[in-house]
Amino acid sequence: MSLVKYEILNKVAEVASFTRAAEALGLTQSAVSHAVSSLEKEFGFALIHRSRAGVTLTSEGDTMLRAMRHVLDAEELLQQEAAHILGVTRGKVRIGVISSISSNWMPEIVRIMDNQFPGIQVELREGDYYEIEQWLLSGEVDAGFLNGQNSGQFQFTELQQDPLLCIVSDKSPLYDKAEIDIVELEDMPFILNSHKGTNDVNVILEQYHVKPNIRFELSEDVGIISMISHQLGISILPKLVINNLPLTLKAIPLKQGGYRTIGIAMKHQASPVTKKFAEILSSWLKEQNMK
Template sequence: MDLQQLRYVVAVAETRNFTRAAEHCRVVQSSLSHRIAGLERELGIRLFARSSRRTELTSAGEAFLVGARECLAAAERAVADAAAAAGVVRGRLAVGMIRTAAAIDVPELLQRYHARHPDVRVSLRAGSSDELAAAIRNAELDIAFLGLPEGQRPEGVEAIVLDHDEHVLVVPAGHRLASASQVTLHEVAEETFVDFRDGSPGRAQSDQAFAAAGLARDVAYEAGVAELITRLIARGLGIALLPSAFIRPLAADDPELALVPVVDGPHRIEYLAWSRFNPSPATRALLDVLGAGSQA
């Protein structure tokens, strides 16, 4: 058994197709199939169930895949650690970010990072804060930019505070409150709301504020991204509370939206989070670019 065979198994498992897996690995299909068949003979088990139309992992293949990925990750880390010891940062860096991140200009940060460490392959993944924190704990991500309600910290990861922010009310330009100097939650509780999905940290920020004020509200529309929320608001389908640092630049160029300060509205804290367990050289290098290297 060798690492190349493990790479082939992972590629077939992810593509569920020997032809596409061979293309991904940049080898001819016959060579990839031969190597996997040889591995199956060595192990004495079938890793894949094959037909002319389908390829799926067997139960044994699913169990083997976990260890195969761990072995490949360990091999990559060994190479990266050796390079780092020689003063060169290499390997992979998996970065996660919430879609409403505002404390850090992530594309600009990655540009600076790439200029310093061009040998690191960076991947970027968007998601909710709870999903991204779980991905760090599961070693699927190295580092992530999160946003959580005030008083709540990311669990099971290292984290530093990047910024504190407050929400503003976002309404259609023709709404009765569009020209108000400020509002309270009590004044808007009877309105129809657009918000993030129930149970997400983005939704919890507003839910907790209304609960603390002893108020209930009607969330008629749920959306996974803030851009869809603002489009629904612009069509007059509801109003929303969104982080001010994120929404102000967008609303400044959108005549269909108006922003109103909220006296007792939600607050959120943006965090940078990474694994507590032995951060990779690539992760430490990103922390250095951010000026947070002493935290690792």
């Protein structure tokens, strides 16, 4: 069975569309459809459920795709090891990133990778911690940024502790404070980041038994900041997401401290290219911290 067919099915599942998969792979839609149909004929059961809303994997398709990804990963590792023996760094690395990392770190890291290792193709996929962990488990990414990882399934390297800050408007009674005691947030109108997985803000609120009046739960930091700008509440956000606050807003440290731990998780048997990416990332962060 052709690895190309596996790659096609993988892309169809990723983008949930024959048309978008064809565009991404530089193929015709009929070629993509034929490849999937050919696999279904070889296996003897449906892999894709087709509907007017789009395409989704059948339960059998999901099971088979997981196995196919292992094969594709093994092929990619084989090619990378061969290149490594020849003294060449070449291959593809897929990284799961959170929004604050994609905007603050990735532009410079990708630039460095492009300049120093033009043979490495970096692919970024943005999501929250929960989604990135699921992508790691399913093999959809080779490495991903998480906020702490106790699972033995991954190799986790801590990179940085990102302080949590209280964001208030100039109309807030807390605006002139040099620091804020988290207990002062009890019953105050609050906008919470609603991402799935371990929520760093919920953790610190629960740690100190503080229950603010949660008015809104939003998934995008820009929406939270906009709500605060309109005096609709306050919030707690990591420092990395608030580089360009409006002049009417202020980021104030918490008396109790508090931070999120950012690290990169990867398979224990990571590919040479994945290891090279992590090495470049760690070196760059060390240089930034020394400035």
